[in-house]
Amino acid sequence: MSTPSTLHGRTAIISGGSRGIGEAIAVRLARAGANVTLLAKTAEPHPKLPGTIYTAAQAIEEAGGAALPIVGDVRDDQQVADAVAQTVDRFGGVDIVVNNASALDLTATEQIDMKRYDLMQDINARGSFVLAKNAIPYLRKSDHAHVLTLSPPITLDPQWFDSIGTAYTVSKFSMTLVALGLARELAADGVASNTLWPRTTISTAAVRNILSEKLIERSRSTEIMSDAAYAILSKSPDTATGQCYIDDDVLAAEGVTDFSRYRTVDSDDDLELDFWMTRR
Secondary structure: OOOOOOOOOOEEEEEOOOOHHHHHHHHHHHHOOOEEEEEEOOOOOOOOOOOOHHHHHHHHHHOOOEEEEEEOOOOOHHHHHHHHHHHHHHHOOOOEEEEOOOOOOOOOOOOOOHHHHHHHHHHHHHHHHHHHHHHHHHHOOOOOEEEEEOOOOOOOOHHHHHOOOHHHHHHHHHHHHHHHHHHHHOHHHOEEEEEEEOOEOEOOHHHHHHHOHHHHHOOEOHHHHHHHHHHHHOOOHHHOOOOEEEHHHHHHHOOOOOOHHHEOOOOHHHOOEOOOOOOO
16 A cells, blocks of 8 residues: 655645746645645746746646646735735645745846846845745644755855856855755744755756756756655655755665666766756
């Protein structure tokens, strides 16, 4: 007889889950029987970025989960509060928060427009903060509460500033600080808070359009991130909190030894490393 998934009947709210890694995580949780709320802006198809919040919701339901698509913006405090309230009304609570929404601009400090700077800070750092903040009262009531933020380990090695703009670095490291701060603030409440980051670039439409078409050929699929997220979120909150996880490290600890199914190139050595990453 099969053992029910730890996440069966649990409720997750995911920011920016209309496509890419966010959608992949949503579908993976749905396969485990979770309810999933999507909070994203994409209600209409984008000419260069396929998928909407509604196509993602359909994928969730086809995977066996229940979906609640909410068109909203993590920069709007009231819309975030309303999304959490709607989630509680529909599913009875919140067990998991996935801070996935993120903006990317690698422009150097001297050249970046301050509107772009503010956009990254508002979506990446502030958006993660406000979504988690609104969910805290309900996470405290859960016996399997997790916050998972898609951001990197913090490194102050100066080499990274040669290739990654300070503005983007500030926004992503701030997301990590939010996650680590929550881990301490909520430790006594049994709420886990961790980060997850990919070792390599991930094959998404955003990577293709914003960075390089060639990177797609040297990237792993979104499934490595969704499998790693599932592994983290399936753990007991008191055994996994305050950590900055890397996707392949998580899966290696779960016993995965062959990562070839996540890539299209011949060797892992041919993969493009993501920002702030070195090879295992």
